[in-house]
Amino acid sequence: MRVLVFLDGSVEDPAVPQVRIDDLGLQRGDGVFETILVRDGHPRELRPHLDRLRRSAAMLDLPEQDVNRWRRTVDEVLTRWPHDREMVLKLVCTRGSDPDGEPLAFALGMDVDEKILRARETGIAVVTLDRGIDEGLAERAPWLLLGAKSLSYAVNMAAIREANRRGADDAIFLATNGTVLEGPTSTVVVARDRTLYTPPPTTGILPGTSQAALFRAAQRAGWHTKVEPLRTQDLRTADGLFLTSSIREITRVHTLDGEPLPDARESHAELVAAYEAEYRR
């Protein structure tokens, strides 16, 4: 099932071509996006997602994003989707066909992929991959768009395929000096002694909306949380290693670079429960 609503309010058929061949989103990966989980009719972390969409758009010099129009567009999708059916809600804004003209902006509701539902349950195997960036690069070179969620995700997709080739499900990017960065579509969270750790956005990673929600939930459940640089060794010696993302939520990593990690099913279950409780309050 799919529901497509453009930012101007028009509802269209996603099975029919809707995009011009010269759209710069297609021609140049020149645009921004967000992916939001909708459960029980509620779009999770909508405000942080819209805030990040605004920040990403600003980094790409796209027109200012009208958060209220986006909210109305999201509502239009929600009214057309069964309340009890989980949804992947994707918001996309491209530069459109003319750099000086109107952007192309739409919200697309889709079913959650089977593979993701499985990963939530079983956990995943992950490999570390060099991302080839150094500390300070994000601040030094903003034109590299580190920390912007742009449509230019070919490298992210290539990294996942490389992980698959190595027999794993997903990847964790490392900086050249071995500092832990992020997954191609997720944030890295480490648990140790009832403290959660995640790398700081200054390393050139995307600030995670799900990671922020998890940290909020974990604090409420009595965990400590710290945003600080992590080394590869920290991943191996942790009580638990997790990748967080909107749709996969908190995914447990059971294998890192071919080596089994300590069993973290218990802390995973506890964190998932705390996280879910955030949305039943």
Add this chain to the structure above:
Amino acid sequence: MRVLVFLDGSVEDPAVPQVRIDDLGLQRGDGVFETILVRDGHPRELRPHLDRLRRSAAMLDLPEQDVNRWRRTVDEVLTRWPHDREMVLKLVCTRGSDPDGEPLAFALGMDVDEKILRARETGIAVVTLDRGIDEGLAERAPWLLLGAKSLSYAVNMAAIREANRRGADDAIFLATNGTVLEGPTSTVVVARDRTLYTPPPTTGILPGTSQAALFRAAQRAGWHTKVEPLRTQDLRTADGLFLTSSIREITRVHTLDGEPLPDARESHAELVAAYEAEYRR
């Protein structure tokens, strides 16, 4: 004027939406492209462009590109375009809507932008920008797709906007150690003592089709050519600094990081003449 032909031979109206909203070229910048200059009805360097399209597609694990079908598609565009009108011919292949399904592949003929015609005549001002990569990265980390011409060009576009903000027309990327890489949409060529220099593809840059054609032409005209690493200082002390790309051809850089460069109009004219002669043989 625009002419759109899909790889299956169908001729479509580019003013009408032709692409599905879930195409992975749009959603993820997940695809490859080439841009070719057509002058006097002749697509320049078609074979090197098609070879590079094949290599890029292989790096992205896209299906093998059928060069003969691409040639037929290009011919279809050419028959619909006036012989005496210069054309930008863009070839695009995305992963399509379903990763296991058919790619979306098309050739799009367009007029050459006014701004590009001007740049060919007047030359351009360029700034150097950190690309944040180190030597050896391309070989060490193929998943970063350095050297593939993917649709994920958001960073390339952001670099040109940063150059514009600094009062320049274009950028030259440098590696973290100061080694010269490439322009966001061009190859760097330096002239010194009747020798042309360009950085080697092992630095993580795209092998330039126009640079290769220029080197061939220059050799025939009595120049020496060398593919070897260049430092920023080499750009400043050169007799001439040029950016080569299919549509802009050989563009003279008259200003680097705000500083005027030595007048290279003479060697530029000589190289352009040699280059053009390649296509009249």
